[in-house]
Amino acid sequence: MEKRVKFKGLWLPILLVLPQFLITAIFFFYPAGQAIWQSLFIPDPFGLSMQWVGLGNFEFLLADRYYRASFLTTAVFSILVTVVSMGVALYLAVLADRLVKGSGTYRTLLIWPYAVAPAVAGVLWLFMFNTRVGVVTWYLGLLGYDWNHVLNEGEAMGLVVVASAWGRISYNFLFFLAGLQAIPRSVIEAAAIDGAHFWTRFRTIVFPLLSPTTFFLLVVNIIYSFFETFGVIHTITSGGPQQATTILVYKVYADGFVGQDLGSSAAQSVILLAIVSLLTVIQFKYIERRVHY
Amino acid sequence: MATLTLSNVKKSFGKTDVIHGISISVEDGEFIVIVGPSGCGKSTLLRMVAGLETITSGDVQIDGRRVNDQEPMDRDIAMVFQNYALYPHMSVFDNMAYGLKIARTPRAEIEERVAHAAKLLQLETFLQRKPRELSGGQRQRVAMGRAIVRKPAVFLFDEPLSNLDAKLRVQMRLEIKALQRELGVTALYVTHDQVEAMTMADRMVVMNGGIADQVGEPLEVYANPATEFVAGFIGSPPTNFLSADILGRSGDTKVGVRPEHTRLSDSGSLRARAAYSEALGAETLVHLKCADGTQVTVRQDAASTIPQEGNEVGLDWDPANEMRFDPSGRRC
Amino acid sequence: MAQQNGMVERRGAGLWLTHVGLLVGIAFIFFPIWLAFVASTVEQQEIVRPPMPLLPGDQFFSNYARALTSGVNAPVSTMLLNSMIMAIGISLGKIAISLLSAFAIVYFRFPARRLFFWLIFLTLMLPVEVRIVPTYEVIANFGMLNSYQGLILPLIASATATFLFRQFFMTVPDELAEAARVDGAGPMRFFFDILLPMSRTNIAALFVILFIYGWNQYLWPLLITTDPEMNTIVMGIKQMFPSGDDTADWPVIMATSILAMVPPVLVVVGMQRLFIRGLVDSEK
Numbered sequence: 005m006e007k008r009v010k011f012k013g014l015w016l017p018i019l020l021v022l023p024q025f026l027i028t029a030i031f032f033f034y035p036a037g038q039a040i041w042q043s044l045f046i047p048d049p050f051g052l053s054m055q056w057v058g059l060g061n062f063e064f065l066l067a068d069r070y071y072r073a074s075f076l077t078t079a080v081f082s083i084l085v086t087v088v089s090m091g092v093a094l095y096l097a098v099l100a101d102r103l104v105k106g107s108g109t110y111r112t113l114l115i116w117p118y119a120v121a122p123a124v125a126g127v128l129w130l131f132m133f134n135t136r137v138g139v140v141t142w143y144l145g146l147l148g149y150d151w152n153h154v155l156n157e158g159e160a161m162g163l164v165v166v167a168s169a170w171g172r173i174s175y176n177f178l179f180f181l182a183g184l185q186a187i188p189r190s191v192i193e194a195a196a197i198d199g200a201h202f203w204t205r206f207r208t209i210v211f212p213l214l215s216p217t218t219f220f221l222l223v224v225n226i227i228y229s230f231f232e233t234f235g236v237i238h239t240i241t242s243g244g245p246q247q248a249t250t251i252l253v254y255k256v257y258a259d260g261f262v263g264q265d266l267g268s269s270a271a272q273s274v275i276l277l278a279i280v281s282l283l284t285v286i287q288f289k290y291i292e293r294r295v296h297y
Numbered sequence: 298m299a300t301l302t303l304s305n306v307k308k309s310f311g312k313t314d315v316i317h318g319i320s321i322s323v324e325d326g327e328f329i330v331i332v333g334p335s336g337c338g339k340s341t342l343l344r345m346v347a348g349l350e351t352i353t354s355g356d357v358q359i360d361g362r363r364v365n366d367q368e369p370m371d372r373d374i375a376m377v378f379q380n381y382a383l384y385p386h387m388s389v390f391d392n393m394a395y396g397l398k399i400a401r402t403p404r405a406e407i408e409e410r411v412a413h414a415a416k417l418l419q420l421e422t423f424l425q426r427k428p429r430e431l432s433g434g435q436r437q438r439v440a441m442g443r444a445i446v447r448k449p450a451v452f453l454f455d456e457p458l459s460n461l462d463a464k465l466r467v468q469m470r471l472e473i474k475a476l477q478r479e480l481g482v483t484a485l486y487v488t489h490d491q492v493e494a495m496t497m498a499d500r501m502v503v504m505n506g507g508i509a510d511q512v513g514e515p516l517e518v519y520a521n522p523a524t525e526f527v528a529g530f531i532g533s534p535p536t537n538f539l540s541a542d543i544l545g546r547s548g549d550t551k552v553g554v555r556p557e558h559t560r561l562s563d564s565g566s567l568r569a570r571a572a573y574s575e576a577l578g579a580e581t582l583v584h585l586k587c588a589d590g591t592q593v594t595v596r597q598d599a600a601s602t603i604p605q606e607g608n609e610v611g612l613d614w615d616p617a618n619e620m621r622f623d624p625s626g627r628r629c
Numbered sequence: 630m631a632q633q634n635g636m637v638e639r640r641g642a643g644l645w646l647t648h649v650g651l652l653v654g655i656a657f658i659f660f661p662i663w664l665a666f667v668a669s670t671v672e673q674q675e676i677v678r679p680p681m682p683l684l685p686g687d688q689f690f691s692n693y694a695r696a697l698t699s700g701v702n703a704p705v706s707t708m709l710l711n712s713m714i715m716a717i718g719i720s721l722g723k724i725a726i727s728l729l730s731a732f733a734i735v736y737f738r739f740p741a742r743r744l745f746f747w748l749i750f751l752t753l754m755l756p757v758e759v760r761i762v763p764t765y766e767v768i769a770n771f772g773m774l775n776s777y778q779g780l781i782l783p784l785i786a787s788a789t790a791t792f793l794f795r796q797f798f799m800t801v802p803d804e805l806a807e808a809a810r811v812d813g814a815g816p817m818r819f820f821f822d823i824l825l826p827m828s829r830t831n832i833a834a835l836f837v838i839l840f841i842y843g844w845n846q847y848l849w850p851l852l853i854t855t856d857p858e859m860n861t862i863v864m865g866i867k868q869m870f871p872s873g874d875d876t877a878d879w880p881v882i883m884a885t886s887i888l889a890m891v892p893p894v895l896v897v898v899g900m901q902r903l904f905i906r907g908l909v910d911s912e913k
Contacts, residue, residue, distance in 0.1 A: 007799070009349070009806040010738050011816040017737035021745055024791065026725040031786035032752050033762060038763030096654040099647050110651050112901060117658055119893035121845035121863045127886050128661040131668065137879065139664060142679040173658060178905060235847035239867050260762040261852065269762050277760075333636075349807050371814030382804035386826040395822070396812035 036277070042270035050128065061271035070247060071255070071272075078251040081165060082229035089222055091167035093176030098206070100177075101184040111181065118174035123235030129167035130240045153241065156246035160241045164249050167240060168233045176221055183217030184210070223287045252276055299360040299373070299450035299483050299500040300325050301346070306355035315341055317507045319357065323451075325486065328477055328488045332494035333504035334530070336500055340455055342504070343487045347376050360451055370396075374454040375444035380460060381436045382518045383428040383443075388603045391416075393442045395433050407446075414442040417476065441473070445480070452477065452484040452624035458493065470496060491531050493518070496536065503527045511584055528553045534582060536620070539592045550629065556582065556596040558618035561604065565611025571604040585610070632763045634784035644681040662887040662890070665750050669693070669884035679867055688880060696884040703857035705885050706869075711854075712844055713892070718781040720836045727790035728828070732820055734767040734791075736806070744896050749788035775856045784842075784849065790835055798824065834907030840894045862889040 043061050046056040065071045096114060115251045120128075132140045133153060141151045153159040187210060195205045211218075236255050237243060243250035243258060250258065256276065260269030301323040308316040316338045319366075325392050331339045332440065344350040346357055348369035357364055364372045383392050385456055397407045418438040428436055437457060437509035443453055456517045457473070458466045474497050477484050488494060494501045496517045503511045503518065503526075511523040522528035528536045536553040543550060563582070581603055583595045593612060597603065604610045623629045664683075668676055671686035691827065696705045733739070734746055764783050773779030809819045825832075833860050849860045860868060864887060897904050 007735055007806070008803045009736070009810070011819075012739060013816065014739055016731035016816060017739040017742075021730040021734035024730040024749075024788070026784060027726065028748065028752055028786045031767065031783040032760070033748070035760040035763035035767055035783075039760050042763065050668045069823065092657075096651060099654075102647050103644075110655070111767075112898065113655050114658065115901065115904070116894045116897050117662075119841050119845075119897040120890050121754050121847060121893075122802065123789075123845075123847040123863050123867065123891050127783065127866050127882070128665050131879070131883065132661060132664060136876075137676050137679055137681065139680055139683075161740050169660070170661070173654075174733075175908070178908065182905075182909070222787070235845075238847070238851075246801070256761065257848065261765075266762060273760060275763065347807075347811060349810065360896075368813075369811045374811070376808070376811050378804045378808060381801060382802065382808040384805065384808075384827075386823075386825055386829075395809075395814075399813040399818065443812075595783055 025070055039270045039273040039277070040229075042266055043274045046267040055086055057267070061267045063267060063277075064277070067183070070250075073247065074250050074255045075245075077161075077249065078230065081161065081168075081233075081249070081251050082226050084161075085164040085168045085233065086222060087227040088165060089172040089216075090176050090225060092169070093173045094171070094180050094269065097177050097184055097250055098210075099179035099255040100181055111178070114177050115174045117171060120171055122168065122171055122232055122236060123239050125167050125171040126164075126236040126239030129163060129170070129236075133163055149233055153245075155245055160245055160249050164240050166234070168229060168236045169223055171236075172228060174177075174223065176225065183214050185289070187213050220287075223283055225260055227283055230276075230279070250281075300358075301451050301483055301485065302356075302361075303342075304356045304358070306342070306345060306357060307353045308338070308345060308350065309353050315507050316345075316353075319502075319504075319509050320355075321509065321512060322504060323483055326481045326483055328474065328484045328486065328497060328499045330488060330498035332488055332501055333381045333490055335489055337504040338507040339487045339489075342486060343455055346451070346485060347374055347487055348372050351510060360601070369518045370399075374453055375447045375448040375449035375451075376455065377437075377444050377457045379456040381440040381457075383429075383436060383439055383593075385428055388425050388427060388438050388458060389431070389442075389484050392428065392439055393446050396443070396447050410446045410448075411442070414445040417445065417479075417502070433461050434469060434595045437461060437469055441476070443562040444483055445476075450483065451488075452482050454484065454486040456488055456490075457486075458488070458489070459484065459578050466493075467513050491533065495531070503530060505530075522553075523628055524624040525551065525553065528620055530621070534594045539587075539591060539593070540589075540623070543589055544548040544589055545589055551624075553622060554614045554618060555619040556594040558614050559593065559595045560613045561595055561597070562608050562613040563611050565613035567612040568609055569612055570609050571606055576603075585612070588594070650770055653815045665883045669887050672879055673876075673878065677876060680758075692880040692884045696881045697726065698886065700840050700865075700885065701878060701881060703860055703865065705862060705865070707858060707862050708862040708885075709792055709888060711777075711859060711894075712863065712889075715846070715850070716840045716843035716892075718777060719784050720839035722781055723785040723787075723790050723839055724832055724835060726785065727788070727794055728832075730793035731791050731798055731823065735795055736816065736819075738871040740817045741764070749791050761848065761852065766902070767852055774853050775859045779853050779862070780846075780850055780859075781843075784846065785895055790839070792833060793831065794828065796902045797828060801827060805884060811885070830903070833900070834903040836898055836907075837904045840896055844893045853881055 010244060021117065042054075044056060044058060045206050046057050046061065047054050095108075100110045100114075103110070117125075132138050133151060135141060135154055138151075144151045151159060153163045154231060191213070192205060195209050198210065221272075230251070233251070233254055234257070237249055238257075241249045243254050252272065253276065256269050256272045259265045263269075295296050301321075303319055303321045305318045307318050307321050321329065331342060331490065333339045338627055341350055345352050348364070348367060352365050359372060359374070359535060365482045369376075373614055384395065387395065393411045393414060397410065402410075404568070412421075419444060420442060422434070423431060423435060423439075428439065431439065437460075440457065454473070458469055461469060465626055470493060473486075486493075486497060492505075498515050500512060500514055501518055502509050505526045507523075511527045513521075518527060522531060522536075525538070529538070531606060532555060534556050536555050539552045539554070541548050541550055541552075551575055554603060567587065569587045572584045572586050574584065575582045576599065580601055581597045581599055581601075583597055583603060585593045585595065587593060595612070621629050649790040662773060664681075667683060667685050668681060669692050672688055675681055675686065681761060698704050698706065700708070730745075730749070734742060768779045768783065771779075774780070803822060806819060809823055814822060845863055846861070847864050850864045851867075854860050854864070857865075857868070862885065866882060866885050870877050870887065
């Protein structure tokens with residue numbers, strides 16, 4: 005698509021794009037290039053020189069037990085976060101959609117947790133489940149359950165998943181509600197007249213018609229759980245216990261800044277970059293398809 | 298007040314020629330309508346005069362000045378767009394005053410000119426409204442007002458009435474024409490509607506495929522179309538075209554006869570079957586079909602007898618009203 | 630025969646169940662925040678001897694005053710100010726550079742326009758997290774550690790907003806630009822008088838989204854602000870936890886958490902319409 009009208013001039017448009025060009029070049033393309041470049045080297049222990057290792061960093065990473073474990077952790081984590089937050093959001097959206105009056109009020113009440121930063125969400129949930137002072141921990145103790153996410157890997161994973169999913173419900177709710185409200189009433193009424201009960205209607209009509217929204221949210225939530233949950237993990241578990249909650253992004257940080265292993269950290273960045281690019285391509289392919297519908 | 302001269306103006310987009318060389322000279326104060334089907338290049342021609350499209354070759358002169366390379370604002374023109382192109386966030390007043398503000402016209406003069414235009418267009422009570430709060434006809438008037446306040450040498454109209462409903466269109470047609478007379482401004486008006494062309498034009502230009510088929514006064518064009526295209530395009534219902542074959546003549550000359558000149562007569566040599574008729578009140582249109590499928594329309598007084606559907610009748614006309622076209626479509 | 634409870638609209642018991650279901654969901658979402666609020670109004674002793682109360686105490690003013698004026702490492706008021714500057718800087722900066730470049734891309738022909746467009750496209754959706762180490766080095770080399778520029782610039786180096794404005798500009802009718810030309814407006818005049826006012830809603834919607842994005846940043850400020858005076862509030866909370874076995878100052882930490890939520894929540898609730906529009910736009 006092109007505009008019919010174009011203004012004349014050469015220097016003006018160049019001047020107009022210059023700020024964005026400079027900032028993007030310096031703070032995006034240069035670092036991204038550096039990440040790729042650094043991934044091909046290992047620094048000596050004193051950081052004085054760099055030794056070319058080609059794809060050595062990648063080979064080393066893929067052979068590394070901890071890195072492979074982190075891959076698995078990330079997969080489990082992001083699937084759980086996506087399923088939990090989308091599930092709860094869909095449930096609430098379906099309920100809110102059934103209200104003729106008042107769905108706006110519920111929407112207002114449900115959307116604002118979007119504004120709560122993942123790191124703050126982490127602190128809130130940490131407080132509830134704190135091993136010494138947590139309220140939930142205490143009540144679980146009364147029931148005879150000894151909660152300790154500092155030692156128990158499964159409990160740690162559960163906690164970061166719930167805390168991450170919690171902050172994401174608003175977002176998913178909004179999109180699901182919009183998707184539901186975009187389904188023509190007449191279609192649902194026709195099904196009701198055909199005798200389909202609520203659950204049958206949902207399964208055979210609503211859910212299939214909602215699939216574009218669902219697919220979109222699936223991709224967006226996976227990207228979210230890959231990157232934006234860093235704050236949750238860092239505040240609640242710091243990747244522990246025994247790296248049970250070390251997702252890929254956390255490992256880039258831990259190896260690069262805490263472990264100072266720049267070559268490996270850069271290689272990890274490059275792998276992440278590839279994964280995001282792949283997800284983005286899938287998303288754009290999908291959006292393209294949606295446009296054709 | 299100005300004259301406008303187009304000499305052999307051409308336009309190509311890449312290798313495609315859309316306008317093949319058009320020359321028109323518009324007198325001071327004249328209202329010229331360019332009419333033609335969509336895609337004939339009429340809007341492109343207008344936009345070239347406005348300076349919104351570059352001119353591939355040829356000259357455009359306003360009052361004797363060659364304006365080919367001038368920016369629109371320097372050409373001393375004003376334009377009314379099809380969708381009005383009102384600035385949606387500005388009030389009616391600001392919409393009209395915008396060009397004057399850019400030209401650094403003194404505030405008092407801006408107010409005076411806008412007030413004058415608003416009075417002319419009966420927009421005085423709407424000056425503080427936003428375009429979205431106006432009806433289609435009112436928006437149309439604001440677009441006119443924006444053109445008027447600039448006191449241009451030439452008014453350019455790009456299908457200004459095509460977004461209005463039929464009734465309003467008739468009314469605005471008269472208003473625009475009256476306004477142009479009153480202001481005495483030279484005007485170039487583009488439309489695809491031949492009724493607008495007939496009723497508004499001092500002279501009209503009938504365009505077809507990037508060529509001006511005919512330039513002339515409306516009645517002259519109607520009575521004496523230069524080409525088969527013009528004969529078919531101007532006039533409603535359109536001219537009946539009959540091949541030499543069906544008329545039993547030799548050669549390949551096509552004959553055109555307007556519906557009002559075609560008569561039903563038992564003695565007519567051309568036979569046709571009545572298909573259906575449309576009674577419009579004052580007159581009735583009788584549609585007939587010849588043996589080879591050629592459609593013919595006859596305009597009858599409401600009082601005259603209308604043939605039964607399916608009946609065969611004869612057709613006849615005064616040879617003086619016959620228009621003959623050679624195979625290339627030109628009058629001969 | 631279609632049964633009454635099979636119809637679309639719910640009545641009676643069904644309607645009640647719907648409300649109950651929604652309220653349970655809302656309770657689940659509110660509970661952590663309620664608890665944090667309660668904790669921010671009681672004394673430390675009430676928290677460290679579980680179970681803590683579930684209703685607010687009377688220490689609201691003293692806890693919040695303590696947080697705002699002294700905090701643990703730096704006063705929360707300082708951190709709030711830092712967050713505010715960072716969030717507004719990111720929003721305004723990104724909107725400004727994106728508007729200009731989108732205008733250039735849509736309304737001009739210039740060499741390398743296509744190239745520039747694709748470069749911008751590349752930056753979509755690649756979050757700062759994947760290039761943190763080299764970006765950190767760039768900032769360090771510029772001497773921008775512990776500075777607002779360092780907090781802001783890397784986070785505006787992406788083109789989502791440019792894309793958005795490009796899409797919007799494409800929908801602006803060509804005739805408006807032509808009318809402006811006939812009226813004698815040059816490109817910048819057209820930009821400021823017509824395009825910018827017409828983009829108001831889009832700009833505001835984007836501002837809401839970017840403000841929250843900027844406010845909620847965690848990893849980046851964590852890396853480049855070693856000076857507590859430059860900490861943002863979202864990352865500062867974690868810094869308040871003592872290392873080792875010392876007991877955390879829970880009332881102050883929870884008061885800080887609540888304070889960290891208030892500005893973005895106000896923005897979302899206060900500008901709900903724009904917020905929803907911004908979300909939907911930026912994901913299109």
